[in-house]
Amino acid sequence: xxxxxxxxxxxxxxxxxxxxxxxxxxxxxxxxxxxxxxxxxxxxxxxxxxxxxxxxxxxxxxxxxxxxxxxxxxxxxxxxxxxxxxxxxxxxxxxxxxxxxxxxxxxxxxxxxxxxxxxxxxxxxxxxxxxxxxxxxxxxxxxxxxxxxxxxxxxxxxxxxxxxxxxxxxxxxxxxxxxxxxxxxxxxxxxxxxxxxxxxxxxxxxxxxxxxxxxxxxxxxxxxxxxxxxxxxxxxxxxxxxxxxxxxxxxxxxxxxxxxxxxxxxxxxxxxxxxxxxxxxxxxxxxxxxxxxxxxxxxxxxxxxxxxxxxxxxxxxxxxxxxxxxxxxxxxxxxxxxxxxxxxxxxxxxxxxxxxxxxxxxxxxxxxxxxxxxxxxxxxxxxxxxxxxxxxxxxxxxxxxxxxxxxxxxxxxxxxxxxxxxxxxxxxxxxxxxxxxxxxxxxxxxxxxxxxxxxxxxxxxxxxxxxxxxxxxxxxxxxxxxxxxxxxxxxxxxxxxxxxxxxxxxxxxxxxxxxxxxxxxxxxxxxxxxxxxxxxxxxxxxxxxxxxxxxxxxxxxxxxx
Amino acid sequence: xxxxxxxxxxxxxxxxxxxxxxxxxxxxxxxxxxxxxxxxxxxxxxxxxxxxxxxxxxxxxxxxxxxxxxxxxxxxxxxxxxxxxxxxxxxxxxxxxxxxxxxxxxxxxxxxxxxxxxxxxxxxxxxxxxxxxxxxxxxxxxxxxxxxxxxxxxxxxxxxxxxxxxxxxxxxxxxxxxxxxxxxxxxxxxxxxxxxxxxxxxxxxxxxxxxxxxxxxxx
Numbered sequence: 001x002x003x004x005x006x007x008x009x010x011x012x013x014x015x016x017x018x019x020x021x022x023x024x025x026x027x028x029x030x031x032x033x034x035x036x037x038x039x040x041x042x043x044x045x046x047x048x049x050x051x052x053x054x055x056x057x058x059x060x061x062x063x064x065x066x067x068x069x070x071x072x073x074x075x076x077x078x079x080x081x082x083x084x085x086x087x088x089x090x091x092x093x094x095x096x097x098x099x100x101x102x103x104x105x106x107x108x109x110x111x112x113x114x115x116x117x118x119x120x121x122x123x124x125x126x127x128x129x130x131x132x133x134x135x136x137x138x139x140x141x142x143x144x145x146x147x148x149x150x151x152x153x154x155x156x157x158x159x160x161x162x163x164x165x166x167x168x169x170x171x172x173x174x175x176x177x178x179x180x181x182x183x184x185x186x187x188x189x190x191x192x193x194x195x196x197x198x199x200x201x202x203x204x205x206x207x208x209x210x211x212x213x214x215x216x217x218x219x220x221x222x223x224x225x226x227x228x229x230x231x232x233x234x235x236x237x238x239x240x241x242x243x244x245x246x247x248x249x250x251x252x253x254x255x256x257x258x259x260x261x262x263x264x265x266x267x268x269x270x271x272x273x274x275x276x277x278x279x280x281x282x283x284x285x286x287x288x289x290x291x292x293x294x295x296x297x298x299x300x301x302x303x304x305x306x307x308x309x310x311x312x313x314x315x316x317x318x319x320x321x322x323x324x325x326x327x328x329x330x331x332x333x334x335x336x337x338x339x340x341x342x343x344x345x346x347x348x349x350x351x352x353x354x355x356x357x358x359x360x361x362x363x364x365x366x367x368x369x370x371x372x373x374x375x376x377x378x379x380x381x382x383x384x385x386x387x388x389x390x391x392x393x394x395x396x397x398x399x400x401x402x403x404x405x406x407x408x409x410x411x412x413x414x415x416x417x418x419x420x421x422x423x424x425x426x427x428x429x430x431x432x433x434x435x436x437x438x439x440x441x442x443x444x445x446x447x448x449x450x451x452x453x454x455x456x457x458x459x460x461x462x463x464x465x466x467x468x469x470x471x472x473x474x475x476x477x478x479x480x481x482x483x484x485x486x487x488x489x490x491x492x493x494x495x496x497x498x499x500x501x502x503x504x505x506x507x508x509x510x511x512x513x514x515x516x517x518x519x520x521x522x523x524x525x526x527x528x529x530x531x532x533x534x535x536x537x538x539x540x541x542x543x544x545x546x547x548x549x550x551x552x553x554x555x556x557x558x559x560x561x
Numbered sequence: 562x563x564x565x566x567x568x569x570x571x572x573x574x575x576x577x578x579x580x581x582x583x584x585x586x587x588x589x590x591x592x593x594x595x596x597x598x599x600x601x602x603x604x605x606x607x608x609x610x611x612x613x614x615x616x617x618x619x620x621x622x623x624x625x626x627x628x629x630x631x632x633x634x635x636x637x638x639x640x641x642x643x644x645x646x647x648x649x650x651x652x653x654x655x656x657x658x659x660x661x662x663x664x665x666x667x668x669x670x671x672x673x674x675x676x677x678x679x680x681x682x683x684x685x686x687x688x689x690x691x692x693x694x695x696x697x698x699x700x701x702x703x704x705x706x707x708x709x710x711x712x713x714x715x716x717x718x719x720x721x722x723x724x725x726x727x728x729x730x731x732x733x734x735x736x737x738x739x740x741x742x743x744x745x746x747x748x749x750x751x752x753x754x755x756x757x758x759x760x761x762x763x764x765x766x767x768x769x770x771x772x773x774x775x776x777x778x779x780x
Contacts, residue, residue, distance in 0.1 A: 505747030526747035559701035559718035
């Protein structure tokens, strides 16, 4: 089947040449769509038309808004404009719905699409890492999901099927994992509404029918059919609320909203008139009252911001569950938009534990991970955001050791006991010098804007920056341990990151002319993913001799695995 | 695992390379003279090759092919000629458009300095740069050192090389040298390039890296 030319897709006679799917033969108690032969063409769910249209409109949001706003005013031109953008969208949606088909045959997922320009995408099943789901409110209403098939390579999902019914999703997942010779994860009823019963016989039959005997038995031993699914972590609402309080998410949301508001408002050329506010406010001519009002407003604003943060966390991570099924981590969370994502354990490249000042007071941390295969920040989507940037959005710091042990079996995470190497003893002085230089540079700038008093900026900036530089130079430390490299930094937001020798792709040491004068060097290691953790192992101001020694040691250790 | 890769590497192909080893210096220059232009040999035979080691180094770091120097010179020369002609045109244009005297002087000084720096770049820079690109194959993998002012050293373990390409520009083709680029699954340093290897050596290295690339996933 893999030799089929593109466009040969609707050919059912080719499909019938294949031996009947053993799954279908033995799994008598399943419903008809589930028992369908796996290499038959399958189509998107009819409701895709709607979702596709929504997606089209979303991507043309601005012209659509223009059109709608103008059309509301009865402007014919805008109606015309709206139609210009709407009609192709509708046409594209319809064409997409009728042309997208996919099938799994001969160990490959084949996705056909296109009417004039036909495209056949073939993804070998063993390359498939994740079959991730995204479910918004609408998706859940219609019991469908957007499916993203991800492989290790590239920054985008290899194939996006938008949208499939949940039973189709389950079927796809099952076929993929069956072909991968890994038994499918236990279907748990909380995320999928279809009830696929996975008794041992079908997989056994498929193994003996399709694969050589010894491979099948070995496979069977390696992957016991019923995978142990253990729930590692459930995040209660209280933790999410605390995490929201500690985070600055609210601030980001407000700035986004404000930006949108002003942007759209200015288009209509409206003047801002806040005088109407005065009728609700007391007379503020009294300077004390004024000060009090400003302080009160600031406090209220701050509380509102924090509450928004709480809201964001709850929306995003409500019902968060981290489960381990075989060798894969499964995450599911979300209040309205449900996300379920899979992270294979051996793909984890980098683990980063973050805690900001407030969350440290509350004894909480968050854990980010990086996996191979993309997730560059431009191509983030709901599943990658959750599975990488917010792998564990909040966890008590006391539990971190245990969960790291789960992420990496055999690793006993004890950051206090590592042999931490500080920066060069002169690093503080060097960073201080930079701070002094910067604060002196501020002097003419301050003078320009504020006159003589502007020079005072330097008086404030100098001690602050110098103190910051010293603190920062002390906070940056790294350790070479038995498993890999650990690096920590940060004063207010502390980050500890670890990577493993077998994940280190390249080791590098750089010496700038300044470095040479100070006897320092920069040591960095490169891993297959650097982005979501927001913390790269790129250690500046190390003592040159130490850096060179460590460079050698890291290189030797990473070459041996 | 590292040792296996190391032993299977066809060392013969890189043995004719000059090294920065002091004992070897005279011998290797004789060896490479058939392929190198007389110009470059003369330049390398000055003790400068060993005068500035990047660090107290293991002896087996190799220099790249000396034909890198004439190739770089030629490309710098082209840039120099284009810039000089451009400067003359600009200056003449200023002269005929009755520009201010001060601007004329400033332009003359600036353009002359630009051309002189490019001249320096053509005559002296290639051999300085040449001395500061060093590489070696060891039991751990491929190690590269480069940089005159900003000194960088990067190492890629054998098992992490995903694939490798050889590229050759028209000037490089004239001098039969090429660049070898090694790709890893990494991000910041996902591709590492050595310029100025003898082309056939670059090809042999590439083939070796591809041959040794581990079948299993490395990420």
